[in-house]
Amino acid sequence: MSISNRRVTVPLTNRSYDVVIGPGILEQAGSLIRDAGLNRPIAVVTDERVEELYGQKLIASFAAAGFSSSLHVVSGGEPAKSFATAEEVSESLAQAGVDRSSLVVALGGGVIGDLAGFVASIFARGIPYVQIPTTVMAQVDSSVGGKTAINLGAGKNLVGSFHQPALVIIDTETLTTLGPRERNEGLAEVIKYGVIADRSLLDAMEDVSQQSLTEIVERCVRIKASIVAEDEKEESGKRALLNFGHTIGHGIESAAGYGKLLHGEAISLGMRAAGWLSTKFAGLQIGDYHRLIRLLRQLSLPVVLQDEIPTAAIMERVFADKKFHRGEIRFVLTSEFGSAFVSEKITRTDLESAVESLRESIA
Ligand SMILES: NC(=O)c1ccc[n+]([C@@H]2O[C@H](COP(=O)([O-])OP(=O)(O)OC[C@H]3O[C@@H](n4cnc5c(N)ncnc54)[C@H](O)[C@@H]3O)[C@@H](O)[C@H]2O)c1
Numbered sequence: 001m002s003i004s005n006r007r008v009t010v011p012l013t014n015r016s017y018d019v020v021i022g023p024g025i026l027e028q029a030g031s032l033i034r035d036a037g038l039n040r041p042i043a044v045v046t047d048e049r050v051e052e053l054y055g056q057k058l059i060a061s062f063a064a065a066g067f068s069s070s071l072h073v074v075s076g077g078e079p080a081k082s083f084a085t086a087e088e089v090s091e092s093l094a095q096a097g098v099d100r101s102s103l104v105v106a107l108g109g110g111v112i113g114d115l116a117g118f119v120a121s122i123f124a125r126g127i128p129y130v131q132i133p134t135t136v137m138a139q140v141d142s143s144v145g146g147k148t149a150i151n152l153g154a155g156k157n158l159v160g161s162f163h164q165p166a167l168v169i170i171d172t173e174t175l176t177t178l179g180p181r182e183r184n185e186g187l188a189e190v191i192k193y194g195v196i197a198d199r200s201l202l203d204a205m206e207d208v209s210q211q212s213l214t215e216i217v218e219r220c221v222r223i224k225a226s227i228v229a230e231d232e233k234e235e236s237g238k239r240a241l242l243n244f245g246h247t248i249g250h251g252i253e254s255a256a257g258y259g260k261l262l263h264g265e266a267i268s269l270g271m272r273a274a275g276w277l278s279t280k281f282a283g284l285q286i287g288d289y290h291r292l293i294r295l296l297r298q299l300s301l302p303v304v305l306q307d308e309i310p311t312a313a314i315m316e317r318v319f320a321d322k323k324f325h326r327g328e329i330r331f332v333l334t335s336e337f338g339s340a341f342v343s344e345k346i347t348r349t350d351l352e353s354a355v356e357s358l359r360e361s362i363a
């Protein structure tokens with residue numbers, strides 16, 4: 001019943017949009033899109049795995065609401081965020097008669113959201129799109145905020161656009177078909193939100209159930225929405241807080257070789273390192289640092305760095321990363337869970353020590 005759906009508005013000048021959240025709301029997708037005034041022919045972009053799980057349900061919901069729709073399926077995974085796949089999807093849209101009066105619907109994880117959003121931002125010089133995220137990461141993070149991207153050989157997310165969705169539909173029941181490892185890596189991002197913006201979210205993470213997940217997702221979306229509203233295009237620095245754990249985390253993810261560690265697993269290590277630096281330079285209580293580690297371990301996320309990944313390789317990747325402002329490291333620290341700030345005082349040596357601290361095992 002739509003009555004029980006949760007709704008968060010992302011308040012942007014001229015183009016505010018809603019995020020509707022609830023278990024099982026995929027079946028209402030057609031009516032939610034119609035109610036949002038998006039009465040357009042629909043082109044669904046998804047990947048093979050998600051299509052098999054949810055494609056028919058979604059198409060049926062569109063048909064029931066009187067929409068005509070076409071389906072565009074790509075092979076999933078990070079390689080889909082490429083010019084080649086963007087071209088393949090664009091050709092497929094053109095062949096299906098998609099034009100300026102159409103609507104793209106991205107059904108899937110962050111890869112599909114980034115890819116379909118990117119295509120929607122350039123196809124016919126830009127058409128509206130709706131996000132229907134189906135992974136934890138995509139529901140709490142990537143589907144809200146309008147960043148779209150594909151990768152280049154030179155690095156991830158180097159080509160893209162800001163193109164805000166017209167609506168986001170989050171069915172938390174879709175998370176039940178994720179494997180435990182995939183689910184837990186997404187929950188690493190939830191812990192990130194707790195650290196940077198809402199301490200009580202960390203209490204909720206002590207015991208996560210499918211039922212509590214809907215509320216947890218909603219709270220994360222509220223945080224993301226307010227950060228995006230304040231800093232839509234990553235100009236004021238507010239949006240940078242979302243990078244907590246990501247500077248060192250990305251370095252580890254890349255040094256391990258993409259695919260070895262899932263993104264959220266690398267971020268788990270990155271958050272431990274950022275927590276450690278926060279105790280040294282921001283006055284974070286040691287007890288809070290240990291609590292962070294305990295919460296991560298409870299989700300079976302890694303908190304100890306394996307010897308096979310050398311510190312030098314991680315440092316090299318950290319410095320190749322784009323999150324540097326005129327050569328200075330802009331590092332996100334927390335003095336107290338529930339708030340964070342960007343520091344420019346962290347040196348290369350500090351970062352190295354933080355990476356080394358990850359080799360210490362925990363009793
Ligand atoms: N735009 C942004 O603001 C932003 C923010 C963070 C991350 N990202 C991007 O998101 C991407 C990662 O997204 P992801 O973690 O969702 O991975 P993903 O999109 O690759 O999905 C992971 C796997 O799960 C499968 N899957 C998706 N939903 C499922 C479900 N409900 N049940 C079973 N299987 C399902 C997919 O087919 C895929 O194989 C990265 O490319 C990253 O750069 C974007």
Ligand SMILES: [Zn+2]
Pocket residue numbers: 189246263267
């Ligand atoms: Zn992340």
